[in-house]
Amino acid sequence: MNDERFIRRCFELARLGAGAVSPNPLVGAVLVHADRIIGEGWHQRWGEAHAEVRCIASVSPENQALIPYSTLYCNLEPCSHFGKTPPCCDLILRQKIRRVVVANMDPNPLVAGKGLDALRRAGVEVLDGILEAEGYWLNRAFFTWITQQRPYVVLKWAQSSDGFLGKTGERTPISGAETLRLVHRWRTHCDAILVGARTAELDNPRLDTRFFPGKNPLRVVFDTQGKIPASHHLLDDSIETWVFGKPVMKGDFRNTKFIPVEGSVEVPTLLEALKIANKAILLVEGGAHVLQQFVDSGHWDEIRVLENRQHLSNGIAAPKIPENAVLKQDFRCGADWVRIFAR
Secondary structure (H helix, E strand, C coil): CHHHHHHHHHHHHHHCCCCCCCCCCCCEEEEEECCEEEEEEECCCCCCCCHHHHHHHCCCHHHHHHHHHCEEEEEECCCCCCCCCCCHHHHHHHCCCCEEEEEECCCCCCCCCHHHHHHHHCCCEEECCCCHHHHHHHCHHHHHHHHCCCCEEEEEEEECCCCEEECCCCCCCCCCHHHHHHHHHHHHCCCEEEEEHHHHHHHCCCCCCCCCCCCCCEEEEEECCCCCCCCCHHHCCCCCEEEEECCCCCCCCCCEEEECCCCCCCHHHHHHHHHHCCCCEEEEEECHHHHHHHHHHCCCCEEEEEEECCCCCCCEECCCCCCCCEEEEEEEECCEEEEEEEC
16 A cells, blocks of 8 residues: 555654654654655654655655645644644644654653644644554654653673573673674663673773774663772763762762662662653663563563573573563564564
């Protein structure tokens, strides 16, 4: 069906905003006349013009007379309220567009069907629910952020073919170069990355996006015992960083925030702090204890496992995939096998 074809094009455009629009949704829009695309746009950056606005603005002068006779496709319901930008529904009505097709309704209480209702009352033909499940998966982080009022949590680990994260007490690279680049791409799509003190101490990670173009997310580390050496990357103040634990370091830190805690750090405490800071997507990269903490407490939405052919025989066991996890994607990346699970 043509409706599905053009909604899929909206998905493609929407993905171009990944890493730049959070906590807003990924949205693409396509304007079609007689099965020919005459305009396209996507939400490119948080606080800037919405997909529908960019789509209509992209129509060439010679095609502008066709706008009222065209169909506007959008993967998410057009907004009907004033936020950082004016309502997109008002623009649609001003342009006298006669037909609108969407994949998902916006769960935001400020919208939540009001946009589609306003269009229908004005006489616009509206069709919703086209490829709804695919649209939900695309914006799963946004839907969680709105409906559950917390960050979307992604657990990620690399393991050997026999189920080990690495050798005990030593840094053990597992994934190949192609997968490393994929992980850095994932990082650009997240708002925060978390590791535990043992991983920070042993691996000395940068937790940046140097192998893929994009923004560096907030770095978060649990270090209640103050074990991370001052010379390690996570304490170099180069990127916004939160250290949950003893504020043992002194110095003029601009990007590093030390957050004192008593005892261990509880997952709900972290998620609430991220919510307040408007960080909607959290990537948990290890180590084993921190990952297991999220699995055991049930605070996870997605699990990404990278498995390499190498055999370690012993070491630090990888967490077990929870019984309620459903395999969503399964593909090769270089020498590694990537499996993505959701609830």
